[in-house]
Amino acid sequence: MTGTVLALAGGVGGAKLALGLAHVLDEGELVIVGNTGDDFEHLGLAISPDLDTLLYTLAGLADESRGWGRQDETWKFMAALGRLGGPTWFRLGDSDLALHLERTRRLAAGETLSAVTDGLRRKLGVVSRILPMTDDRVRTRLRCDCGWLDFQDYFVRLRCEPAVQALDYVGAEAARPVPEVIDMLGGEDLRAVVICPSNPFLSIEPILAIPGMRTAIANCRAPVVAVSPVIAGQAVKGPTTKMMRELGLAASASAVACRYADLLDAFVVDEADAAMAAPEGVRLVTARTLMTCLADRRRLAQIVLAAADAEADR
Amino acid sequence: MTGTVLALAGGVGGAKLALGLAHVLDEGELVIVGNTGDDFEHLGLAISPDLDTLLYTLAGLADESRGWGRQDETWKFMAALGRLGGPTWFRLGDSDLALHLERTRRLAAGETLSAVTDGLRRKLGVVSRILPMTDDRVRTRLRCDCGWLDFQDYFVRLRCEPAVQALDYVGAEAARPVPEVIDMLGGEDLRAVVICPSNPFLSIEPILAIPGMRTAIANCRAPVVAVSPVIAGQAVKGPTTKMMRELGLAASASAVACRYADLLDAFVVDEADAAMAAPEGVRLVTARTLMTCLADRRRLAQIVLAAADAEADR
Numbered sequence: 001m002t003g004t005v006l007a008l009a010g011g012v013g014g015a016k017l018a019l020g021l022a023h024v025l026d027e028g029e030l031v032i033v034g035n036t037g038d039d040f041e042h043l044g045l046a047i048s049p050d051l052d053t054l055l056y057t058l059a060g061l062a063d064e065s066r067g068w069g070r071q072d073e074t075w076k077f078m079a080a081l082g083r084l085g086g087p088t089w090f091r092l093g094d095s096d097l098a099l100h101l102e103r104t105r106r107l108a109a110g111e112t113l114s115a116v117t118d119g120l121r122r123k124l125g126v127v128s129r130i131l132p133m134t135d136d137r138v139r140t141r142l143r144c145d146c147g148w149l150d151f152q153d154y155f156v157r158l159r160c161e162p163a164v165q166a167l168d169y170v171g172a173e174a175a176r177p178v179p180e181v182i183d184m185l186g187g188e189d190l191r192a193v194v195i196c197p198s199n200p201f202l203s204i205e206p207i208l209a210i211p212g213m214r215t216a217i218a219n220c221r222a223p224v225v226a227v228s229p230v231i232a233g234q235a236v237k238g239p240t241t242k243m244m245r246e247l248g249l250a251a252s253a254s255a256v257a258c259r260y261a262d263l264l265d266a267f268v269v270d271e272a273d274a275a276m277a278a279p280e281g282v283r284l285v286t287a288r289t290l291m292t293c294l295a296d297r298r299r300l301a302q303i304v305l306a307a308a309d310a311e312a313d314r
Numbered sequence: 315m316t317g318t319v320l321a322l323a324g325g326v327g328g329a330k331l332a333l334g335l336a337h338v339l340d341e342g343e344l345v346i347v348g349n350t351g352d353d354f355e356h357l358g359l360a361i362s363p364d365l366d367t368l369l370y371t372l373a374g375l376a377d378e379s380r381g382w383g384r385q386d387e388t389w390k391f392m393a394a395l396g397r398l399g400g401p402t403w404f405r406l407g408d409s410d411l412a413l414h415l416e417r418t419r420r421l422a423a424g425e426t427l428s429a430v431t432d433g434l435r436r437k438l439g440v441v442s443r444i445l446p447m448t449d450d451r452v453r454t455r456l457r458c459d460c461g462w463l464d465f466q467d468y469f470v471r472l473r474c475e476p477a478v479q480a481l482d483y484v485g486a487e488a489a490r491p492v493p494e495v496i497d498m499l500g501g502e503d504l505r506a507v508v509i510c511p512s513n514p515f516l517s518i519e520p521i522l523a524i525p526g527m528r529t530a531i532a533n534c535r536a537p538v539v540a541v542s543p544v545i546a547g548q549a550v551k552g553p554t555t556k557m558m559r560e561l562g563l564a565a566s567a568s569a570v571a572c573r574y575a576d577l578l579d580a581f582v583v584d585e586a587d588a589a590m591a592a593p594e595g596v597r598l599v600t601a602r603t604l605m606t607c608l609a610d611r612r613r614l615a616q617i618v619l620a621a622a623d624a625e626a627d628r
Contacts, residue, residue, distance in 0.1 A: 044358060044415065044422055076387075078412075079409070080411075081412035081415065081416060083437060083438070084438070085433065086412065086415070086416040094391050094408040095391065097391050097411065098393075098400065099398065101357045102357075102400040104357075105358055123399045
């Protein structure tokens, strides 16, 4: 089958599957919609952590062992900033800084985030399109014992330690989706929508909170397939299951499926979760979902596409 | 003699003498007023080249062979920025970037440039005070054949190649001097005012163009001593003599002395210029003014202070 595959992705896990999809699809077939609820302003820079992870991962520049930023990175800037008494809690590598300054410069010159992101991915030689969920400002906040925290304060500064009581995607109600994404979802050429194995609360639901997105996905003609970020009750990375427990949910793949049950045609879970009960109307597909190498990413991408194509044939 | 020495300085030459003065004076006796007409905004950063040269030189961090920026610098940021298609004509090292981002951050938070500069010099362990000529925005422009050029376009991008017909210090008329500087100039504790061997048009005259500065220097009780940046008709560095010729002036130490004749008690020139005619009322002092090592800087600083003290005794 051919046609456009639209992938919704957050950070590291999402980017891994997006890379697998980019490898098994033809040029131009993959469009990735990235979460921007993590975006923030720091040192006067417009930083988009999830878009950056997508850009670096698809350009082959990501530092996979660290899980963020660029490989072969150096830290002279941070050392000098520390000596000057500047804030060093959010680490910015010397090469990575270029992405933030260039994005900030182009945004200040009046370009949209989607235009800037598209320009950057071209310069980095990424053939798949990467689009932000919106060009408008949306900021994820988390209510904890200590009050409402901005995302990066929670995630980086406090290392996800506070218990989360609620989330808010500030600005989402007034934000507009990127028109091309809505057009693709309504178009004839759409092969599949893939919800990557990203944190539901921090990565996927901010995207779905943009007015029109959830409806456009629910109404699209193509199958919608999600991949669980939870394997046997554990998140591969990050605070997903800790947060699920804190929010009173089961820390399980099944609970993730319930978050998107209204959208899904198929849900891909790890073999360890083969016994889980799927929400009504959602086909369960089992696979080895842990992606430790490029071959894993390609293989899982092929399973996801096969699951989508099987639903389309139904 | 003791008391405050107020030095007016631009870039490299001025910073060399300022370093010599810092070495021969006691802690707290030296206050340096830096030119900010070269300041500009680039990549969203507030860059103050002359203040940076002063900070790095006095902190022992300057790259003396290159003549700008920091020693042991790396260029990963510039390489990454070039790959992203960003502007690379103004080179910013990885460590140097920290100074610009931290200054920009603090200015955006509402601090004055003098407060920020004072904070930075303390963090860098510089004991001498470094103050901008003003906290207001002043921008040197140059009229050339091609029209009015911003300073950095002329200086860096066009490598001082266009012939200069006129200069303008945009914003100077409305700018206010830093109050402490005016207080020092009017105070009893002032030992000397030193006009460092900097480009008159690009470094010293922007400082003197701030309303109140020239009068306060002319009226101060302490001797005013300048050091010629021109030796035997040649500038040690930069476009000083080229610009003098373009402006229809003689390319000589004598022509520099005439620029400040109303202010000067003594003018220190190189031994090569011992035969020059001093403006009326200005005592000529000859010395070896080329500063190639720290010993040169200390020696010249001592000669300048001795010249000032001799005038005070008169």
